[in-house]
Amino acid sequence: MENRIVADAHNLKKLIREAEALADESIIAMARLKQAMLSARQNPEIEVNTGQRALVRLTEAESQALAMSTSLLRVHDELSKVARIHAGPDSGEPTKLPPSDLMPTPAERERALA
Secondary structure (H helix, E strand, O other): OHHHHHHHHHHHHHHHHHHHHHHHHHHHHHHHHHHHHHHHHOOOOOOOOOOHHHHHHHHHHHHHHHHHHHHHHHHHHHHHHHHHHHOOOOOOOOOOOOHHHHOOOHHHHHHHHO
């Protein structure tokens, strides 16, 4: 039974890191997209307001991706707590998250008030 707990803990550790990396990759991809959109709009043959709604939507998506990344950090923190209780100490360095990283984002606070 203990071997299964350790195996599950290692699998969860791998998967949460993978999820965090994918969240970061999506944020990077959106930043590249925004840069390309803004560069394309600087073409003198294009009107300055071209693509403005798309930029606004992309900015909303970036905000949501950052909120997802923050939520994954919270999941990681909770899994770390569970692991300390049920799987015992890890041989590596524990994940330390500053409390400020676990605070709600402005978008999350706004949604909570709505």
